[in-house]
Amino acid sequence: MTIYDIAKEAGVSASTVSRVLNNRPGINKETRDKVLQIIDENNFSVSEAARGLVNKNTNMVGILVSDIRNQHHIEGAYMISQHLIEHGYCSILMNAGESNESKAQYVKILASRRVNALVLIGSTFQCAEVENAIAMFMSKIPVIFQNGYFDLPHVSSVVADELFGTMEAVSYLYSHGRRKIAFINNNDTPSNNKKIKGYKIAIEERNLPEYIIPSCADSAEGGAEATERLLAEHPDTDAIIYSVDILGVGGSRYLLDIGKKIPGDIALIGTDNSPYSKISNPRLSTIDNKLGELSKNCYEILMKAIKDRNYVEHKVVLPSLVLRETT
Amino acid sequence: MTIYDIAKEAGVSASTVSRVLNNRPGINKETRDKVLQIIDENNFSVSEAARGLVNKNTNMVGILVSDIRNQHHIEGAYMISQHLIEHGYCSILMNAGESNESKAQYVKILASRRVNALVLIGSTFQCAEVENAIAMFMSKIPVIFQNGYFDLPHVSSVVADELFGTMEAVSYLYSHGRRKIAFINNNDTPSNNKKIKGYKIAIEERNLPEYIIPSCADSAEGGAEATERLLAEHPDTDAIIYSVDILGVGGSRYLLDIGKKIPGDIALIGTDNSPYSKISNPRLSTIDNKLGELSKNCYEILMKAIKDRNYVEHKVVLPSLVLRETT
DNA sequence: TTAATAATTGCAATCGATTGCTATAATTAT
């Protein structure tokens, strides 16, 4: 069913139907009502694809998420897509896959769909492949990168200063008497690298020993296992910072199981202030990277950029410590 | 940049470019290479909208999720969209909003985008508004409803027999000596109603008292608060079934805080075998509704339905108990 | 050497909308 079918039934031309559909002036009320009635009777809905073709505007925004199963990412994507819908835009939410090549591939797919803007959520997009894909296929449309940065003139960014966050955590632990502060990392991402860097700087500043577990599975089990590894290597550890909360949840569980007191023997700080940190037992202290605020900034920039294709902004938000039962 | 621009630069017609783009036979290798080179030099990507217009096929599938922040929903959506991508389809993932009207509205939006199929994830879609919207605007394309059922000839469904699951939980608790078994519900959804129904049947069968808390906030705090309410009303409660795991996590926390032994004094069973149930302390026993299996069935049906527009299937999967530390 | 066949490529219509311009009918002014 097309506007021609509607036109025929209503005894008018397709132009008239189109004008009714778009509330254009200069249509007789009777004609308009008649057309509206036929549209309603036939459950007709306009093809956005055809409309987009002539308008050169798809009203679609691509949201690329590095791991859609990540609570924070999805929360950000959720906020953005809600706002988009309210403004008449439709969002194509995609999970970008593991490899850099596949991530770049998704950029190309969204370019083919001619999205009006692109939002990247997740630091793992920060790689040459994606940067190139954006430079090649998305150079004409606004891009907002949440949690990462590209040196491209039309790409806005919103990042948490994770280096600062981790430094704050070390600082807090130190000021409460901890001297053997460890860092347990899950995987190698630009975001985690910043955390490690912050940790190293803060540790070095205070002449403390560096206890780093560079990688482990991204799960409670992984956190438990890494904590076990850490203690085997450095039994005198008296504080642990985890690169993500879920590791801390598993870690605290393990430490309790082997009879350690938390925070008596060992203090624990996770990262991200995730739901896990709130419900874990004991409740996990955490570095709050203000992901909510990040997302909020992200869609605010997005909205401005959609209106004004040349709008670009770079925003940094400062993390803060949330102290609960593990410190 | 369009195929005409490419054609001009390559000194051929647009038809030729199109044939190269689609790997059609009957093009001289030299011509093909030349065209490919120009395409590459210009970072050209085909407009899927224009392509979809003539092919009457958008290669897009709509995935409507009732709450994208729900870990299970998003996991299902993730699995489906991964498979779609592998098969050359693009998925439009949308969060459908609270009200039934807004949910129906989203169906219409996706219809306008001319998706090739629609996946509904979440029992809350089971309402007249959405059913009507589908009957009106999506009557020609396959629809797969995960976790709910519509009496429409072209709508497939995949559901967990939650009634059975809750009955099993009661049965288990009863056979382990519990006689004051309560049910705590978060919100009023078709899915939860089935759980309550199963609870009531199983309770009645055994002539036990019905302890029901009909609603509470969908969070750990909500679960704690509801558990407190339950005990105020029925201090003799010796087992609780929660409509979702997160309530049980909050509940167990509260019970521990007031000095109850778990499972000594009170046994706890959550629902859905979510990550929360695995990491909570103590680890929560749960009714596993096999959401993973559900999603797997869902995309299998989806793939068949995309190939054969008339394919319809109704699948029921049986939940099972996962026993951990709270029973 | 000429006819027949095969290999390439282009023309033009089409998909489902939108819109500038023109044509016609209805009003109002003179």
Add this chain to the structure above:
DNA sequence: ATAATTATAGCAATCGATTGCAATTATTAA
């Protein structure tokens, strides 16, 4: 009653692709 103006509605081109059919050229057969 005629001219000028306004209100409506349609024609046809356009957006960026795809494809059946025709046209041209190259190749092979007779």
